[in-house]
Amino acid sequence: MVVAYVTSRFPEVTQTWMLRELNAVADDPEIDCELLSLFPPMKRTATVHPSAEPWMARLRRPRPAAGLRGLAWWLLRSPGRLLASMAMVLGAYARHPALLARALATVAIASAHARSIAREPVDHLHAHTATYPLLAAWVCHRLTGVPYSFTAHAHDLFMDQSFLRRRLTAAAFAVAISDFNRGFLAAYGGDRPTPVHVVRCGIDLSRYEFRGRAPEAGAAVRALSVGGLKDYKGHDVLLRALASEATPELRRVSLDLVGDGPLREHLGKLVTDLGLVERVRFHGALPEPNVTELLERAELFVLPSLIAPSGNMEGLPVVLMEALAAGVPVVATRVSAIPELIRDGETGLLAEPADPVDLGRAIVGVLEDPAAARRRAEEGRSAVERAHDARRSGAAMARLFRHGTPYEREALE
Numbered sequence: 318m319v320v321a322y323v324t325s326r327f328p329e330v331t332q333t334w335m336l337r338e339l340n341a342v343a344d345d346p347e348i349d350c351e352l353l354s355l356f357p358p359m360k361r362t363a364t365v366h367p368s369a370e371p372w373m374a375r376l377r378r379p380r381p382a383a384g385l386r387g388l389a390w391w392l393l394r395s396p397g398r399l400l401a402s403m404a405m406v407l408g409a410y411a412r413h414p415a416l417l418a419r420a421l422a423t424v425a426i427a428s429a430h431a432r433s434i435a436r437e438p439v440d441h442l443h444a445h446t447a448t449y450p451l452l453a454a455w456v457c458h459r460l461t462g463v464p465y466s467f468t469a470h471a472h473d474l475f476m477d478q479s480f481l482r483r484r485l486t487a488a489a490f491a492v493a494i495s496d497f498n499r500g501f502l503a504a505y506g507g508d509r510p511t512p513v514h515v516v517r518c519g520i521d522l523s524r525y526e527f528r529g530r531a532p533e534a535g536a537a538v539r540a541l542s543v544g545g546l547k548d549y550k551g552h553d554v555l556l557r558a559l560a561s562e563a564t565p566e567l568r569r570v571s572l573d574l575v576g577d578g579p580l581r582e583h584l585g586k587l588v589t590d591l592g593l594v595e596r597v598r599f600h601g602a603l604p605e606p607n608v609t610e611l612l613e614r615a616e617l618f619v620l621p622s623l624i625a626p627s628g629n630m631e632g633l634p635v636v637l638m639e640a641l642a643a644g645v646p647v648v649a650t651r652v653s654a655i656p657e658l659i660r661d662g663e664t665g666l667l668a669e670p671a672d673p674v675d676l677g678r679a680i681v682g683v684l685e686d687p688a689a690a691r692r693r694a695e696e697g698r699s700a701v702e703r704a705h706d707a708r709r710s711g712a713a714m715a716r717l718f719r720h721g722t723p724y725e726r727e728a729l730e
Contacts, residue, residue: 319349320718321439323430323450323457323465327354327376328369333605334470334518334635335445336368341519341711348715351439354378355426355453367604377433384425387432391460399428402459406452409480416479423449427456434461441465441489441718446473447481455484466717468492468516471632471653472549474501481505490717492516495633495654512721516714518635519707524609525642529694531687532616532646538570538684541615541645543608543636544622546578549629551621551650551670553580553587558621558677560591566681571596572619573611575603608639617683618645622652623670633658638705641665641697646690648679658705664697 322339324332343350352375379387391399406424410417434457442457444450444467451473454465466489474481482505485491490512493499502513532538544550552574559567574584574597581599588597600611612618618640624630633654640647641658647665649655659665668679683690 318347318441318719319351319439320441320443321351321353321377321434323353323355323442323444323454325354325446325449326356326358327352327372327378329358332369336372337519337521337707338711338714339372340368341707342715342718344708344711345715345719348718350375352376353430353442353453355423355449367606377430379426379429379433381425383429384422387427387429388425390432391428395460398459402456405483406480409483413477413479416477419449420452423452424456427453428460431457431460434463439463443467443714443718446470447484448473448477451484452480455487458487464489466490466492468494469498469502469632470494472629474498474632475653476627476629478505485511487511490514490721492714492717494518495657497654497657498632514713514717516710516717517704518633518638519705519710520635520638520642520701521707522642522702524605525612525639527642527644527698528613529644529691529698530616530646531690531694532684534687536569538616539573539614540570540617540619540680541573541575541611541640542619542621543575543611544620544634545576546574546580546584547625547629548580548627549623549625549631550576551623552584554623554671554673554676555619555621556584556587556591556593556597557673558680559596560593561673561677563674564677564681566684567677570617570680570684571598573598573600573615575600575608575611577602608636609643612640612643612645615640615643615645617680618647619676619680620647620649620655621668621670621676622650622655624652631655638701641694642701644694644698646683646694647697648676648683650676658700659697660700662693664693664700666693 410420442454442465444454447469451467458465488511499513622631631653649659650670652670661667666679666682668676
């Protein structure tokens with residue numbers, strides 16, 4: 318069976334979750350995997366994970382001119398299906414001109430992929446994210462009849478639901494990374510809902526040697542936060558918490574910030590304004606091995622996520638699984654599916670989103686009770702082993718592709 322994964326861009330530094338799943342699915346002897354990309358990487362010199370390199374040989378990414386040729390080819394071969402698909406896209410995105418332009422570009426590139434599929438068939442398409450990859454898979458399905466599915470993560474669900482119901486109901490199945498996301502998708506299922514399965518993101522546990530730890534009483538503390546420098550990540554809340562004069566205990570915490578994004582300049586200025594220059598280090602985007610090294614040195618991991626004014630928010634960040642797997646005490650916020658993994662008082666501590674005072678309270682909770690922090694770290698590792706092992710998640714996806722069900726009957730009994 319040939320399964321083609323569809324993604325917006327490849328390679329990108331944020332694709333660790335997809336690469337792990339892709340590698341695990343490819344280990345199934347009954348499945349061959351290919352990779353379809355829609356657009357070039359955001360930066361030609363972008364940091365690339367070493368695990369992405371082997372997939373470059375299996376990558377199909379048409380040039381823009383190929384998209385025009387694909388449209389012409391299908392206009393001659395199946396004009397009704399192509400024009401009807403374009404009409405539906407125009408109707409769905411008519412009120413969103415910026416999204417419409419990108420959607421039409423996606424239709425063109427998808428038509429090129431569909432032409433390639435007609436020549437070199439695949440058995441199933443799987444879109445990673447419910448935005449343009451899902452749109453491309455839907456177009457390919459309309460033109461070729463190849464069934465498709467998709468995995469919904471975070472911004473792809475929460476930012477824009479244009480056309481989601483039609484694409485969901487035409488899918489063979491959908492995958493949600495959390496119970497929260499499954500509930501969100503269920504609202505768009507219609508009278509004949511598409512099966513929505515929960516397959517949680519996984520990590521390669523062999524990469525993370527567990528070392529339960531906690532900050533030492535009165536000593537300097539090295540904290541780590543990993544994520545794109547975007548509004549819904551809440552980095553400004555974390556910085557304000559660390560700068561609080563009302564909580565002297567927080568002054569012994571220094572912070573490593575890993576990630577890049579549109580708020581880099583703003584956050585740099587905020588660090589200066591808050592007097593945190595000596596305590597905050599910006600590392601930019603880093604490949605997985607470098608993040609693993611920082612996790613090894615960290616005594617505290619903080620993810621101050623919030624719900625942005627646009628509605629954008631986290632799904633279930635893989636970096637939380639990585640921190641727990643390594644044994645780092647975790648502080649996070651009550652956003653989206655995060656409480657499904659970070660259970661307050663059991664696997665970590667939770668704070669209210671967008672509240673620097675409450676975030677500071679949670680951080681102090683780690684600093685003041687190292688023994689409890691170590692116990693939570695141990696339970697966190699167990700939780701990741703139970704629900705977020707990449708091999709098990711990949712095997713679940715492979716079973717879905719082959720049989721339409723993610724888990725063996727024995728596992729459910």
